Amino acid sequence: MSRGKLRIVQVVLLVGIFVVWQLLTDPELIPPFVWPENADRAAFFFGEPVKIFKVIWEWFSGGEIYPHLWVTLQETAMAFVIGSVLGLAVGLWLGLSPTASAIFDPYITAMNAMPRVVLAPIFMVWFGLGMASKVALGVTLVFFIVFFNVYQGVKEVSPVVLSNATMLGASRRQLLRHVYLPSATSWVFSSLHISVGMAFVGAVVGEYLGSAKGVGYLIHMAEGAFDINTVYAGILVLTAFALILDFAVTKAEKRLLVWRPTQGETEPL
Structure with missing residues (x-):
């Protein structure tokens, strides 16, 4: 595998991890069978990537x-x-x-x-x-x-x-x-x-x-x-x-x- 293709695979894998993370922690997106009766607690324990990156953006944009x-x-x-x-x-x-x-x-x-x-x-x-x-x-x-x-x-x-x-x-x-x-x-x-x-x-x-x-x-x-x-x-x-x-x-x-x-x-x- 060439270096360019290797980087693409690595980036896709990283993005996929965050997408799955978001799907499993967003109460509006998470399938009911994944966290039965505790779907609303997933975000509290594991965080939400969208909100995490929002905090990082505020840190850097605000200095x-x-x-x-x-x-x-x-x-x-x-x-x-x-x-x-x-x-x-x-x-x-x-x-x-x-x-x-x-x-x-x-x-x-x-x-x-x-x-x-x-x-x-x-x-x-x-x-x-x-x-x-x-x-x-x-x-x-x-x-x-x-x-x-x-x-x-x-x-x-x-x-x-x-x-x-x-x-x-x-x-x-x-x-x-x-x-x-x-x-x-x-x-x-x-x-x-x-x-x-x-x-x-x-x-x-x-x-x-x-x-x-x-x-x-x-x-x-x-x-x-x-x-x-x-x-x-x-x-x-x-x-x-x-x-x-x-x-x-x-x-x-x-x-x-x-x-x-x-x-x-x-x-x-």
Whole structure:
């Protein structure tokens, strides 16, 4: 299937989902046998796509959503950058230091096993309800993803490459710059999609648990008012926002890792 036909099928499938959703939740359109005696409750529990898109249109046309999206974007970007830098630094350090790795391994394993969401209330006590607590939660989610990828990347460096570089007189700093760091960076970029997604999750979850701005805050307020259409509107906006971030990461990955062969490429004979 060509790319154009694939996009058409995907769009038709998406439209079909919303059409069926509308048919099953609109009290005037829903068949009586689908929700016997509860047809009027379907819209309350599952929302109506027409009203959901109306809420989204009002958000964007009136400009209400832009300050909240901007806050969520800032929290996501800061959590992603800080978590990635810390994960890269600690992963390189422990990957190149077997003694430090042996000492800190049980502690890192224990911290990684801890559900980070439970740290959100603690961060709110420490940093307040502003952006700092959301960034801190996002950093804890991003850090371990980047750390383990970098750590594994350092361990996977080819011994042949190390031996050849050492025989050519490479110093420890040159090995770090020209061998270990490129290998670790490649592993970091391979986890970019997961990392930026976790940063986004940390920001939204933090906003949902306690904040005064952000899309997560809008969803939380709508949930408190039992406004299911606004809740779904916030979820759809977050989904579209996450897809845009993933698209940006894909473009950056292709540009920065242009040297890496793609699937199906072979070396010339």
